[in-house]
Amino acid sequence: MKKVLITGANKSIGLETARQLLRDGYYVYLGSRDVEKGQKAVESLVAEGLDQVELLKIDVSDPESVKAARQELGRKTDVLDVLINNAGISGAFPQPATSADLAMIRQVFDTNFFGVIQVTQAFLDLLEKSEAPRIVNVTSGLGSLTLHSDPTWKYYGVKGAAYGPSKTALNAYTVVLAYELRDTPFKVNAVDPGYTATDFNHHSGPGTVEDAASLVVKYAILDENGPTGGFFSTDNDPVSGVSPW
Template sequence: MKKVLITGANKSIGFETARQLLQQGYYVYLGSRDAQKGREAADQLKSEGLDQVEPITIDVTDAGSIQAARQTIGSKTSVLDVLINNAGISGSYPQTALDAGTGVFRDVFETNFFGLIETTQAFMDLLHQSSEPRIVNVTSGLGSLTLHSDPSWKYYPVKPVAYASSKAALNGYTIMLAYELRDTNFKVNAVDPGYTATDFNHHSGPGTVPDAAARLVKAATLDENGPTGQFFSNDNAPETGISPW
């Protein structure tokens, strides 16, 4: 049975991703910053008959919490097959390039970028033990520098500078990580779940949570012939599914 850790999985897209992977026979370590919310989410899945799930407390902005989660999972298994770096925040608004304080940038980057890197590095030894390791970094179409420079892009006026910059940085890290692991069985990709109706955006997005989660699941379950070092986004590239960086 393959094992996956999903950060920020106690609700929304992360929770639905856990559900879909459980349905495919994966054992899920359901990561949550709040221990109680993590237990409640795991209990909900178990009530649906999806019992191969275990809550893991992990706050990706806290190095001690990341290491504690690594020790907990390492005490239960010597192999982690999939890491889905889903935890993320949008940050406070407004976020304009002229007015957003550096504190806003630091808060957003701590979760969306630095936390992702620390989590990835902490679990790399367990991932190396898998025959088909997969890393899915959850990004956003707003992380595309190419599209932000294109006035014809449908989201061109949408420029939350701290959030978009953090996702652009995440995308850059994904490229570099995929390159370093190019001669291994790793598949490392950035996936934009799309503009989805969640509390992240006050349920303003047109996309559904199941569809968004399915995009993450697809990248998490790539076979040996699957791509690596790509930026997948149906919102930005509905024909190919691959977004410009």
């Protein structure tokens, strides 16, 4: 049975991603920084008959928490097949470039960018033991510099100094990571699940968590012929699924 770690999986897209992978026969380590919320999420899945799941306490922005999570997972398994870096925060809006609070910007980057690097590096040795390791970095269309430079883009006016730039940085890290692992069985991709109705945006998005999670799952279960080093989103181009950097 293949094993997957999903960070920030106690609710919304992360939880639905766990649900869909459980249905696909994966064993899920449900990452959550809040133990109580994480355990409730696990219990909700078990109640649906999806019992190949357990909680892993992890705060991606806290190096000690990441280290402890790696040690805990290492006591449970010798191999990890999939890592989905889903945990993320938006920061307080608005985020004007001329006056946004620097502490807030650093907090967003600590989770959305540095947190991904910390987790990836910490669990890489377990992933390397998989025959077909996969890494999915959950990003956003707001991280696309190309789209942000296009006045005709539907979200052209949605700009900020913290959230979008943190995802731009994440996209750049994805490119570098995929390149470094290009001659290995790894597949590493950035996936934008689209503007989805979740707590993250006060349920203002038009997309469903089911559709959002299905896109994340698609790149988590790629076969050997799948792409690596890409940026994918059906929100921008539903035909090709490719999003511009």
